[in-house]
Amino acid sequence: MIALVTFIIVLFTGAVFFRMLSKRGIIIQEIIETLFGGNRKSTNSNAFARLKSKLLSISIILFLLMFLSSFLPTSISGEFLQGLFLIIHVMIAPIFAISLSLLILLFASEFKLGEPDYIQLREVKTNFVESRKAIIKIVFWLLSITSIPLLISILLILYPIFGTDLQEFYVLIHRISASIFTILAIILLYLIMLEKSLTNTKTN
Amino acid sequence: MFKSPKTFLCILILFLLFPEISKSQTSDSISNQSDSLAIDSTKTITEVIEYKIGDISDGNKSVPVHLIKLYDYNGFSIHKNDEFKIPFSIKNTCGDCHTYDLIKSGTHFSIDTKDSTARSSEPYLYMNYRSLTLLPLSYRGSGGTISPDSVGMAPFQFLKYFGSHITGGNITENEEKETEENFFRWQVSGKLEINCFVCHDADPEYDQAEFANQINHENYKWASAASTSLANVIGYSSKMPDNYDPYNSYTYVDVDRRSYPEPQINYDEERFDNENKVFFDLKKDVDNESCLFCHTTTDNTTTDRFINEQKDVHIAAGMKCVDCHKNDINHKIIEGYQNEYADKNNEHLKSFSCEGCHIQAEESSLAGRYGAPNPLHEGIPAIHFDKLSCAVCHSSFIPEEETKMVKTSRAHKLGVPGPNKMPFTFPLIQSPVYVKNESGKIEPHNLVWPSYWARKLGEKVSPLESSFVKANIQPLLKLDTVSNYGEWPEISEEILRRTLDTLNLKSSDDEKIVFISGGKIFQLNAENSLESESSEFANPYTWPIAHNVRPAQQSLGVKGCDDCHSLNSDFYSSEVKVISSINNQSVSKIEMTEFEGLNKYYQSIFSFSFYFRPFLKLVLLFSTFTIILVVFSFILSGTKSVATYFHNLSEQQNEVEK
Numbered sequence: 129m130i131a132l133v134t135f136i137i138v139l140f141t142g143a144v145f146f147r148m149l150s151k152r153g154i155i156i157q158e159i160i161e162t163l164f165g166g167n168r169k170s171t172n173s174n175a176f177a178r179l180k181s182k183l184l185s186i187s188i189i190l191f192l193l194m195f196l197s198s199f200l201p202t203s204i205s206g207e208f209l210q211g212l213f214l215i216i217h218v219m220i221a222p223i224f225a226i227s228l229s230l231l232i233l234l235f236a237s238e239f240k241l242g243e244p245d246y247i248q249l250r251e252v253k254t255n256f257v258e259s260r261k262a263i264i265k266i267v268f269w270l271l272s273i274t275s276i277p278l279l280i281s282i283l284l285i286l287y288p289i290f291g292t293d294l295q296e297f298y299v300l301i302h303r304i305s306a307s308i309f310t311i312l313a314i315i316l317l318y319l320i321m322l323e324k325s326l327t328n329t330k331t332n
Numbered sequence: 333m334f335k336s337p338k339t340f341l342c343i344l345i346l347f348l349l350f351p352e353i354s355k356s357q358t359s360d361s362i363s364n365q366s367d368s369l370a371i372d373s374t375k376t377i378t379e380v381i382e383y384k385i386g387d388i389s390d391g392n393k394s395v396p397v398h399l400i401k402l403y404d405y406n407g408f409s410i411h412k413n414d415e416f417k418i419p420f421s422i423k424n425t426c427g428d429c430h431t432y433d434l435i436k437s438g439t440h441f442s443i444d445t446k447d448s449t450a451r452s453s454e455p456y457l458y459m460n461y462r463s464l465t466l467l468p469l470s471y472r473g474s475g476g477t478i479s480p481d482s483v484g485m486a487p488f489q490f491l492k493y494f495g496s497h498i499t500g501g502n503i504t505e506n507e508e509k510e511t512e513e514n515f516f517r518w519q520v521s522g523k524l525e526i527n528c529f530v531c532h533d534a535d536p537e538y539d540q541a542e543f544a545n546q547i548n549h550e551n552y553k554w555a556s557a558a559s560t561s562l563a564n565v566i567g568y569s570s571k572m573p574d575n576y577d578p579y580n581s582y583t584y585v586d587v588d589r590r591s592y593p594e595p596q597i598n599y600d601e602e603r604f605d606n607e608n609k610v611f612f613d614l615k616k617d618v619d620n621e622s623c624l625f626c627h628t629t630t631d632n633t634t635t636d637r638f639i640n641e642q643k644d645v646h647i648a649a650g651m652k653c654v655d656c657h658k659n660d661i662n663h664k665i666i667e668g669y670q671n672e673y674a675d676k677n678n679e680h681l682k683s684f685s686c687e688g689c690h691i692q693a694e695e696s697s698l699a700g701r702y703g704a705p706n707p708l709h710e711g712i713p714a715i716h717f718d719k720l721s722c723a724v725c726h727s728s729f730i731p732e733e734e735t736k737m738v739k740t741s742r743a744h745k746l747g748v749p750g751p752n753k754m755p756f757t758f759p760l761i762q763s764p765v766y767v768k769n770e771s772g773k774i775e776p777h778n779l780v781w782p783s784y785w786a787r788k789l790g791e792k793v794s795p796l797e798s799s800f801v802k803a804n805i806q807p808l809l810k811l812d813t814v815s816n817y818g819e820w821p822e823i824s825e826e827i828l829r830r831t832l833d834t835l836n837l838k839s840s841d842d843e844k845i846v847f848i849s850g851g852k853i854f855q856l857n858a859e860n861s862l863e864s865e866s867s868e869f870a871n872p873y874t875w876p877i878a879h880n881v882r883p884a885q886q887s888l889g890v891k892g893c894d895d896c897h898s899l900n901s902d903f904y905s906s907e908v909k910v911i912s913s914i915n916n917q918s919v920s921k922i923e924m925t926e927f928e929g930l931n932k933y934y935q936s937i938f939s940f941s942f943y944f945r946p947f948l949k950l951v952l953l954f955s956t957f958t959i960i961l962v963v964f965s966f967i968l969s970g971t972k973s974v975a976t977y978f979h980n981l982s983e984q985q986n987e988v989e990k
Contacts, residue, residue: 225955288711
């Protein structure tokens, strides 16, 4: 039941932001292009930038698979993750964990919060558009922080240290972290797309 | 008598519609010295039952002294100086203080009552080596068992065959179940009333083997008395003629009385006091040994049983079977399985399952009694408790490459005189076989492959009557039971084909005689050649087991996930032998996953994934460490920025002030 509610919340959040983006004239193709490289190849001649771009694309694909293999079956069956979905989830998990940690490592500097960000944040209520860059950074760091309980909860389950009751608690932590992580990822995606859209408008 | 035919008709209709009117009057008169109490015996319906003095405890924990008078079957008191000694009746003797009819509804005394639950139980395994018959019989009607009535086995024969491990008080004294052909035999043997002494006699001289011996001699009326230390019984009712009259020796004048004397009972006269009362050393809490006489399961291949055999961990801790398998005066024994409370609509039963006693859940108020530890189940994900019963990891034998062969008291007549002690004595019962139960959880079962001759009419298959099999099939098979004593004989496909061919000649056109064995149904096709196919009628019969509970250190999973989740794990890949009466069929084996209702390939892939677990742990450790490092280093850096911002802010304000 909790899984189903979470799944609905996540889908609702996704739908709301997608609707907001489409209102601003951003279509799904643009989102895909932004996330999966698209024309970035031509613009980014830097090998390191290309690596970052590829890593982001891989991470997003893996994240989608992780999301579908966990939220979908648990929401439908209402039971613990099991069967083929569990195998898929567990097989992808280590690759996703590596890519996520590398992604955070590589993008951390880019999203470093500084003094100008604080100034922007003070004006968030009056001028949201201007303070978007700071918000993106905050969401990025929230996402990074959420990934810690997401990984630790499952790591602790893998060791026979805790009893079943605590294991269930860790599964709950994992589920909550995963839900927050997903929602934050959607918000981040929205903000990035918004940023891109505004930048393009200014350039034009 | 009646003024008009209309009045008569009305009264007749009333009596037909409400027969209870007359019945209730009779039952009311049964008890005379009783207290009337309203007791909720099943916790679902409130009944007003007439209780006798011995039915309800006053709360005193000591055991009352049973210095009692003996009564015979007609209700007359038995005296030590009686010239003609007759066996005492338990119904009248114990029934003087305890409500016999109430006790009669108990679990052990209602083997002829249809089971309201879908749960299977150990059947009575009828075997006839010479006709290759092995039938799981039961009056309770659980799926896969066959009713003794359907194979023409009357209660009299059923009692003779299985009576050594029957407590009496059901088909053994129910006159409605009598058949005409056994009417006179029942008169000779008498009825087998509930034998209270089986469980409640604390006298070390109580002899259940002697009880079995008397059953074998058809001395049903004498059996209970003979099993106590008070009486000694000799003689053979089985050898007495149908018109046997104990008071008239002319009725059995033709019997060789030196070899087969008439049934006689002798009481230990010194045990009678001046009032002709006798002391019985009875106990309320039944000893484990009494239960184990009928409920033993033992590994039949263990030659060094002296070393290897273990006690149930609860017994080793000093508990008694009846500490969990309790009962009220109605003798309905708590079975202790997880959903018993739902099946019997009694919330209190929640506390009498493994979980109820060991897991501190809100609904089980009695958890922890007898010092039951609350298990942590370290490293065991909760899904295991959704899929498996506790017994899978904690009870029965640890799974091996092949399932074990076990002997049970009832199937192998353990504890009675003259059992075959050879290890592979039939019936071959395999254990543990992991089977999905009625609630979808896997649990350990015992398994037996039925083998019998049947009549097939369309898709319907019904077993042949045992008398027909004996008269028509046994002579055709000509099986020798001496040369392979105790072992199950096998026949060739050709002999089976010829036997079926001969039998089909005697049957009608639209029905066929078939043979069921080893999970297959064998029949002749239009070309008169033998063909076999799987059939639900040939499925093995399984029944759940929950003992012996092993110590925690011997549980499955205690050595890690690999105990089950490895490629060659015996939990999934253990093989169940197909025991067939056809000599080239017994070689086949079935993998455990089939019984577990699981996909073999999926389990292999899932088990294979456990080889990557160390890698997964390592990767997660590395990733988590990296993220923590990055996040915290930037938090520190951010803190510095915030500090710098405030510093700059204060300097700006200072400049403004200047």
